[in-house]
Amino acid sequence: MAFEAGELTTLLDGRWAHVRDQVREALEGIDLAPADDLDTESHRAHTLEQLRQLAKTGVPALGFPTAHGGSGDTGGSVVSLEMLPGNLSLMVKSGVQWGLFGGAVVALGTERHHERYLRDIISLELPGCFAMTETGHGSDVQNLRTTATYDPESQEFVVHTPHEAARKEYIGNAARDGRMAVVFAQLITGGESHGVHALLVPIRDQDGDPLPGVEITDCGRKAGLNGVDNGRIVFDQVRVPREALLNRYGDVAPDGTYSSPIASKGKRFFTMLGTLIRGRVSVAGTAGSAAKLALEIALRYGDARRQFGRPGTEDEVVVLDYLAHQRKLLPALAKSFALHFAQEELVSSLHDGSDDERAQRELESRAAGLKAITTWHATSTIQTCREACGGAGYLAENQLAQLKADTDVFTTFEGDNTVLLQLVAKGLLTNYKDQFDDLGTLGMAKFLADQFVGSVIERTATRSLVQRIIDASGKDDILDRGWQLKMFDDRERHVLDGLGRRLRKSNRSNAFEVFNSAQDHVLRAGRVHVDRLVLEAFVAAIERCRDRRTAALLNKVCDLYVLSTIEEDRGWFLEHERISPRRSKAIIEAVNGLCAQLRPHAVDLVAAFNLPRQWLTAPIATGAEADRQQAQQAHDRTLRS
């Protein structure tokens, strides 16, 4: 089962192959190695310097409008961040500067802001912050407590933090480098609140000192990402001019009159939020890359490392030949492939955009769901890789420690995964929306329930391919793709139907209790929905593969993804009599069999992702272990002869 590694990389590089190549080349010229054993201040300085170098490569300009020095390539900007898994402090600081801060100015601002700030943002002349989260409100950002009160006399907004829970919290670039912040606050004019809006607020002068009324404290040391200077910001009646309001979705006239193209306060807020999902998509992409890098390290080491003699021989067994070791790493590798293709579909949808509101809601839902599933995948995969490398995996030089520490927050920032999956589920439950109008507050955008009225299973291009495969399938065989697709489909429908039935029992007085007692069911709904989307993306990608042998190998990888997913959730499939006990055991055996079949290709498969080689520095993954094994074997032979 040989395959074309080049063909596979081409397929994986996909639509943004040119951007991936651009980053690979750009990185060859500069040293962006992560910091090693620096105190926090030095690590931050080091990362800022690297950010400056990155700015010079032109890569950060990808996502900005061409009129202001950018390339207008939204998808490319997301993909470029995916290429930085080896230095996640740098990636996150890039994300803060160009994705969140710059992205908010682009998406929520208007020409006056673009003209004035974008070039300086791209060049890093103007380092900035994205000040949304508050100490008291992280997931529920609709209820932020910072206020921006319009004063018609001076034609200024007064930005204010009313109490400690309202201070801006975990704000990247705030503790050290940021000069300006996009501050999200309740906009008040004429005594009336119009909901959360964003304003540009200068926070430091040219010397780097906080401006009057701005109190900045340091979040201090974190589990990881210590090259990023997270801080807290408290505003004491800070005044900014009327023009500081990023006024694309809501504006205040000099006399204080409020106007907006969107009448509903809730809809307006979620529309604003919706324009900012690029950050969420980037986190998913980078989490996926970090998992791939970890897998490459663990697989290369597992392919060289030997432990315990093999009975009847003088050799020791290569650890990746153990079933237990394969089971740790290969299903995770298969899932990495699946998520990679799903991510590319997501980036494409984001890039192409749509005027259709339903399509936009669906994009937001996919971004939320894929972010949750991919970041959890990264956390568990990197953990598993660390353990699979034993003590060597614990040493900083072998990279897994940093990957783990840096990605750990991905599951809760840019949207807490548990909240995001509920948002996904809610989007799917619009059929039942009349029954639970009052549940919008449970971390799930009520707006979505009001607006997104679609069938549960949407009909996309991919979907028609999937339907063809399902229709063509006559075989009731666990390796039959039609059967597999049907299993994922059916599970999603059943979970949603059941959830709908449960939630219909709610009314005004018991809404919280009914919803809360079904919360595990809600989370399951979100999860199985994403599982289906991911599988369909994988199937569509194999369909695009032009090389027969490569496609054959990918089909095995896809089988492993499907069957290990079913195995993990076989409690549900058995409980709902979707598979028999006998079939359940057969699935476990099939996963073992697929692990054995893919084991010889494991290193080639992970290498096909072709992450920039600069990021692979772990001695255990770059020959040290193989060299030692050779030296030991040579010595053993001398002793025997």
Add this chain to the structure above:
Amino acid sequence: MAFEAGELTTLLDGRWAHVRDQVREALEGIDLAPADDLDTESHRAHTLEQLRQLAKTGVPALGFPTAHGGSGDTGGSVVSLEMLPGNLSLMVKSGVQWGLFGGAVVALGTERHHERYLRDIISLELPGCFAMTETGHGSDVQNLRTTATYDPESQEFVVHTPHEAARKEYIGNAARDGRMAVVFAQLITGGESHGVHALLVPIRDQDGDPLPGVEITDCGRKAGLNGVDNGRIVFDQVRVPREALLNRYGDVAPDGTYSSPIASKGKRFFTMLGTLIRGRVSVAGTAGSAAKLALEIALRYGDARRQFGRPGTEDEVVVLDYLAHQRKLLPALAKSFALHFAQEELVSSLHDGSDDERAQRELESRAAGLKAITTWHATSTIQTCREACGGAGYLAENQLAQLKADTDVFTTFEGDNTVLLQLVAKGLLTNYKDQFDDLGTLGMAKFLADQFVGSVIERTATRSLVQRIIDASGKDDILDRGWQLKMFDDRERHVLDGLGRRLRKSNRSNAFEVFNSAQDHVLRAGRVHVDRLVLEAFVAAIERCRDRRTAALLNKVCDLYVLSTIEEDRGWFLEHERISPRRSKAIIEAVNGLCAQLRPHAVDLVAAFNLPRQWLTAPIATGAEADRQQAQQAHDRTLRS
């Protein structure tokens, strides 16, 4: 359902309550706070200084013989390490100095070594290392490649590292502080190898410089535990006197004649290893404590933190009131109780010792199994706690980052968990030993198979209580303890029977393949065996509880432990038709119900462990969040009025 917190703490403190109190008191007088944001060298210096302070408290002397300044309290010494979860660099460095290094001198040395070294070891005058692991051999320590060749002319041993894979690796205390090492090496005399033995080898002079022939390098930065100076040691024909051999289980006469009270090389080696299990037991205990500390932080925060408005009210919901949040934390809390009682039983067996070889093997198996299950529990629980605290959980000040980073290596040091569970399984499979004689090399002590011929389910004191409960049970109810015990029992028997049948098919030529293809089955056998032991320990502890209401609450905690364990493994129970689909769903609902019932007691339950208060410093767990919520509510009221 009120309960007696004091009664519960008494039960939890158990047999070593006096030691727990001794440590609680000792810690009140000294500052052992972990380092914050120090570079590696400063962190190590800081930890060494704390180790010196700890030495002065007398606590480290607990485990040493009374004749040499100790208290002769083996169990107490293990429990005392459990009390240091707030500074795990300190705990591990203590474990290296007094547990591994000192423990090896006690267990493998004889009077001449005790007399000469123990007082200096206890006082930290002589900082030492435990140099077993090599770069090339971590799990398979029987095949270490360092040699100690006896030279009868000079009556010395020549200790030598033949190639890079044989260098000593990850050795605690080696990079900076250690003066002497217990070095494990293949003992060769008269041209014949007698297997691995331990020798005392000086590695540094009084000035801290490496001695001639000793090359020490630094393992550098690690994911955590950076207060511990791990290093690599290479020996170039280093000579030590004949008396340096720790000669309890094997000695070399001046003329080079080898003698040992144990004839079999394998048995001798595993007997030596067996005396060293205290380290493994300590790791399990400390991992358990770390999980409790993490849970205390997350539960206290979850009990104060609010997010998202509650429909129909002006309040926001306390996050621990969400089912999803309860499900993250409460089953883990229940398991922490279960493991706590199992750990105490293990420590008791270790402390009491036994001349019976079978009891010794069983103790080793329990230590291996409990170490694996508890350290994995710690890793997943601390991860979950971090996520449950969101961004706050990522900040160093809230302790979870450090707990996570420091405990991460616990799953692979002092025995890799995957290897340990196989060892457990093998101990249980002695009924089948004739069928797979040749499999000893697979990370599983062949010796155990040869020696430990017992029934699969041993009959201990606890066991008779369990049998009484099972016999008395007439109810086929998921909340009936007899039914629960039967489920765990039956699962273990079935898994072992099936595994035995599979392995009987092996012969000399296919041994590796047969064993390897069943490796997931082997791991499951180890796991379900430990699950049963843990449940039985929990049941026995409730039996000891003198307060009726406390016992009633503990029974609920035990129900949650049992049912969440079955829920997690319901794939197996359904696959083997041990539970019906309907019952499986009922179990999920019962877990939800138990979470709701235990939620009001969650903080009191975790507080009952009464870890030294010095270790609870996280602002989110010590009032900061509650204060903010109060201030916000007061402000909200002002706005409304």
